[in-house]
Amino acid sequence: MGGEAVQTDITTEHIERLITAAGSHGVTGAIKELGVARTGSIVIDELVFRCEPPRNRHAVPVRIDLVHGTEKAVHVLRLADGEPVTSSEEAPEDACVRLEFDLAELVTLVYGVPRERSAGVHRSELLLAAWPRLTAAYGISDHELMGSVQRAVDSVLGGLSHRRPSLNELAVRYGSDKWSVIHWFTPHYDRHLRDLRNEPVRVLEIGIGGYAEADSGGESLQMWKRYFPRGLVLGVDIVEKHGLDAARLRTVRGDQSDRAFLASIAEQHGPFDVIIDDGSHVNEHVLATFDALFPHLRSGGFYVVEDLWTAYCPGFGGDDENLDNPGTSLGLLKGIIDRIHHEERDGADPDHVARNTVGLHVYHNIAFIQKGVNAEGRIPAWIPRSSDEINPR
Structure with missing residues (x-):
């Protein structure tokens, strides 16, 4: 299941600011106020928590690029079956797949009113330079690694799905x-x-x-x-x-x-x-x-x-x-x-x-x-208070 990303100077007020902004089309202003790095850490922490339980047998590092204008925040999520999802901002050289999101769009997707997720929410790229190192470390083929990558990405994107678990x-x-x-x-x-x-x-x-x-x-x-x-x-x-x-x-x-x-x-x-x-x-x-x-x-x-x-x-x-x-x-x-x-x-x-x-x-x-307000009013006085008034004997 989802774990928790490491946070430093993030407060509940910062998170509330993004939640409010995402519900009122004010995300760009909130990002300017909080900064790209802090906003990115907040939204990645939430994504880590919401990730569907990983089903990939071999640990997969997934690089997440959050783009806002000319600025970019980079995080690496690590997913493996039976382990908490973790996040770091360390150098992502070992990541074997990259997902890119517009930061404002991701904030809206995470903290806004849920809507059907359409195509074009993210870009993806296989980072093949890291594959030989991973296949050698795990003793598996490229095909087997691809299966783990697919499951890891599905877990990440599952956290953004409009489907809400019961x-x-x-x-x-x-x-x-x-x-x-x-x-x-x-x-x-x-x-x-x-x-x-x-x-x-x-x-x-x-x-x-x-x-x-x-x-x-x-x-x-x-x-x-x-x-x-x-x-x-x-x-x-x-x-x-x-x-x-x-x-x-x-x-x-x-x-x-x-x-x-x-x-x-x-x-x-x-x-x-x-x-x-x-x-x-x-x-x-x-x-x-x-x-x-x-x-x-x-x-x-x-x-x-x-x-x-x-x-x-x-x-x-x-x-x-x-x-x-x-x-x-x-x-x-x-x-x-x-x-x-x-x-x-x-x-x-x-x-x-x-x-x-x-x-x-x-x-x-x-x-x-x-x-709620319990003030519907009393039953009118003209309505009989006795059954005898309705059905006189």
């Missing part, structure tokens, strides 16, 4: 437990989030996984980064996870039961389009997190609560006897049904949730709370 496929690719064996969440996620997929969204997921291992976990964060090609992904965990940080993906250490911490996250990184609570699953924490973060969800976005089964587990603060206990995650959701219908209840005093929740979708162990 969320099920991405969950398996990156090892997320949101699909298969334990949970079956990804079809529900795709049903509700697919309209946001091509937007420059901000995604917050609480709970990174990997437990106490500093560089472990983050499988779902990688999945979301690939699912939302123009999105920024933020992961929060009680354990330090900065080793997982990459372009368009950041991690923050903190306790989800700490409201002051959550407020700081919202101030620094919000507002969000998608918020996912896959954290401690302690019911008290679920309620506190929702109360703190729902106001920082954009209209049209979704707040997602996973692992609702803990609402029945006393060990997680759940209750398996009083199913209407408002102190559980399911109690919260049941109460939201009434809050959605606040206009139909005399004397109701709507809070932020009541005024801004337009939908609640509950499935086995996962719920989606849809944010």
